[in-house]
Amino acid sequence: MTEHLKMDQVQPRLLDETEQGALHAPMPRPEGPLKVTGTATYAAEWKLDGMAEGFMVRAGITKGRFKVDASSVEDMPGFLGVYTDRMVRNSAQGTAGTNPVQPGDQVQYLGQPIAVAVADTFEQARDIALALKVEYTPDDDAHVVMDDSATYEDDDDALDQGDLDAAMADAAFSVDGMWTTKPHNSAAMEPHATLAQWDGDKLTVRSSLQMLNYNKHEIADSLGIDVKNVRVLSPYVGGGFGSKLGMSPECVAAAVAAKALGRPVRVVLHRNHVFETIVLRTETRQRVRLSCDAEGKLTGIGHENWQANLPDEGMAEPVDLATHLLYGGENRRYGQHVAMLNRPASGSVRAPGEAVGMLALENAMDELAEKVGIDPIELRVKNIPDRHPENGTPFSSHGLKACLEDGAERFGWSQRQAPKARREGEWYIGMGVASAARLNLLMESRARVTLNPDGTALVQTDMTDIGTGTYAILGQIAAEMLGIPAEKVTVELGDSDLPEGPGSGGSWGAASAGSAVFLGAKGIRKKLAERLGCGADELRLQDGVATGGNNRRPLAELMDGPISEEGHLEPGQTDDDFTQSGFGAHFAEVAVNAVTGEVRVRRMLAAMAAGRILNPKTAQSQVWGGQIWGIGTALTEGIEHDPRTGHVVNNDLAEYHVPVNLDVGDLDVMFIDERDDQANPMQVKGIGELGLSGAGAAITNAIYNACGVRVRDYPATPDRIFPHLD
Amino acid sequence: MQITLTVNGEDRALDVDPRVTLLDALREHLNLTGSKKGCDHGQCGACTILLNGRRINACLSLAVMHDGDEITTIEGLGQPGNLSPLQAAFVQNDGYQCGYCTPGQIMSAKGMLAELDMGWPSNVSADLTDIPDLTRTEIRERMSGNLCRCSAYPGICQAIEDAATEEGMTKREAAE
């Protein structure tokens, strides 16, 4: 049976009435013991009889045509084959559900996957791949720099409301600036890997992917086979951050080779391949304009951006996503210009849009506050709109003011001084603040919940846990709804044969997959209520005992066998009628070295309003992740492309600097108590990307407060600070 | 080439291609996939193991260089249901998210605590000759060779502090 809900109207807050106490508890992850003992099995760790090893071959030119000469390597030890069929240009975009570009013999960027070399062992395959002779016919029209001579695709529908130019001209105070951010890599610690196995027409792919409900279609489409014949398994995913939203190139390479050889083939991407063939976050140039009256009330906002991608990707970084809803101001203008370049494809990396857009917007707000001469928190609070400033819909809930004010209190914001006023030895100390916002999304989801008479339960969905805590929270939701301890619930994820969940991405996992589990369990509650002879709303379930209508019976007595229900959630009217967003405030205290310009983040606080918090332990870890990614975007991360070839120069973990332990100061996280009734039947909102939105801007604003240097070009490496120190 | 490794207390005879790294010997030849491969270049620390009691990146060493060596991997510390103090503390403090860097973090922490216990100074130690304390800053510095993109660093540090005594940190109290 299916318990279906289309989210057309507010649902009762059932989870505030249930009594098990499994939810809202900081429960350690149930799969933790497997992870800390190295017994959780990631994609590259499956072994199958007769398995061969593949190693990807990358294009050595930027643009042109190629031809591989397999005879150049066929005498090498262990050689099994070199395959180029159906090779995809790069990983699929998130939620594509179709094949990525399959360019045949065309090369469109340096590092593009062009073939896979397969041998008996990994070492042999790697040597063959490196020795393989490839003949190139280069084109001379490659374009790799985002400059004026590039071809841009403009967003013709960009909003232009009122008259921003006039607002800027009439403003009492204004900011008009250009910001730049370098490309970012997700750099999940587990490289993408696939083990493909055919059984007749049926293909099983063990891979590291975030969205099996889309990935199975991407794989089928790329191979030209029926999706019914594809099974994808990703029970453990070693981090995703967007890089595993879409099927990765080695999925197709392994499947093609396995078919040709009649044996399972495993292909693990080399770290360099991850940097080149998996979508990265585009570089951006952003022009932000703010105008306000003498009191600091905004009259206009402009946010225009320039970015880059390969042709035919159909994805642009939504740089202005939060700008649309965060602050009021009648006159508003946006613009998006995507340069078509021969460089690795751009796509989703954690918090697409806000991760970079909020750097510029929130720096500009800091600059404006200084011009107006008011506290940056006051400026922000003053400009919180009553309704969405463009489409006029009401907000489902709005925690920004509380986050800014409660956060300020907890952080000790009142201790903040004027720029350069606080110095400890050779270090300037400063504080910064920034708002956070992340649009809240709900996706269609299904999950099967089964309750057994012995008081155990099973939750099944093709949803993934990429480190986000899915195993924990889905078990907690089922336990809470069914009135059994969370340890009694087994959660099965990451198998595309299970009911279709939403996939992990867009911070919609907990709300969407969680609601499907909630509904499945709700269906079971209805049955139990019937059997107990009470109304569903009278039913109380706790520790395996059902109470209601003057009856009290253990589950075992109510059930003669397992009860299984599928929960099915669809987004509905509340999505259109309300603007739904998580909000937050980031605070940072930094030290800037007065001689070298080196920045140390001493402490940060994230105050987050994201609806009901299902598990404060895993939610806190998500926010820590956001804060630390904020440190990376503010201070250390940036891909460098060779301006001659587009080559990713820093294509490994030594040269691309993700934050390390010592880069991170003391992190504090607080959740504002909130229920978002319009969001979903559980009143929760996404948290994983909200934690990053604005985090980096709080750091650069703190840099200014410390040493008086405004950084508009990210990352704020010492060379961008010390020349301006006096 | 024929070699014998003592892995988690057991002698394991292997016939390996000289190109096989110590990490791949463990993961592929002995099926000990607890040690992870994040970069294969000595850049991430996911493959950290103990070699004769000291932490190293197993991807940066060839298996054939280790005939007769003693190796401890994550599988040698504890199993689900029988976790070592560090492993249990990582679970309790959410010292991970995806779990991919985690075995390396735990092995590195194990090696790091031993180094601290022997009084080795680090880049953040105030004095090169003084015996360093187990401060948060010392932990951060000494664990900075182990990347965690999920960014579980606060939980990792807390887990290490919590487990230090039980892990045999004898000379000094955990401080700060």
Ligand code: FES
């Ligand atoms: S895999 Fe050895 S350090 Fe990264």
Ligand code: FES
């Ligand atoms: S837990 Fe995912 S990289 Fe550390």
